[in-house]
Amino acid sequence: MPSHVKLDPADIRIGRCVAERRIQQGRTQAQLGTAIGVTFQQVQKYERGLNRIAASTLERIAAYLDCPVANLFGESEPNSNTASARAILKEWEKLRPDQAEAILRVARLLNAG
Template structure:
């Protein structure tokens, strides 16, 4: 069966990109710095992280080394990652999600954090199951 580009990025590519972004952000590495380490443009790193472009095997090994992790972790094969954990990785892959979480953690008042969660829930569009 031929791949259909019109159908959008492959879910596996999106999951790998999400893990790349999560790990990169947790280490405080910019897309440009990662790009320099693996020998691609920062735009290419953006495409990898969105799942728009597939990461070749050799590049995946270079990314894992640059992010001080394993290829197994990047592809979701290490550890018994539950569906819930995978959902969290996917949610954190959304642009701005990690930034929002980092800011949320820095809010000192519990009541303010609760208010922010209530606001976000009010603004959210319910997901279909």
Template structure:
């Protein structure tokens, strides 16, 4: 039975997809590289990462193996949506977020980090031109 295209994605599928995306980015893999290793198209990986398509057990196993993580990591400790972890995974899945965090962690502790955070907050709060 086909899924209704107007239906909202299941929160568990979205959480699993966010974790796949986060782990893929942490491992430095492109969607294409993960797709090649899993034997699907990169478009299918995109759908998994958005939670638009459910990941079968066998596919989840292949993806976890490629990402060098246990399958259980894809579900979090409780086996479902886990609030803060999912929020962080969602934030880090934003384009450029992981790169920004890596650059931030490379700065010396102190004034440089504080200045960068204040700069980014100012950009966020600035009215659009």
């Protein structure tokens, strides 16, 4: 990289967040690269902030690392239950309308008490 090219702080921050999340999950750069369709060398460049990550690639990274895209921008999850909430929403989408309404009534009763 030419010495006159200045790295963007946002690219560096996002790259660090990707690396931290990947390491937390015990995954290698090669595994991430294979999952998103790039080489491990490209993952290295992303993680160091040398190359910008396209939005579509960032979505694939977030899906592979099982986190919201916002987490890769350094934004923390609103609360520790976010992963649970995402899992519940996945299951919620499979329910029939009458089942969803029944569960909603139960949740409201639990929160009222």
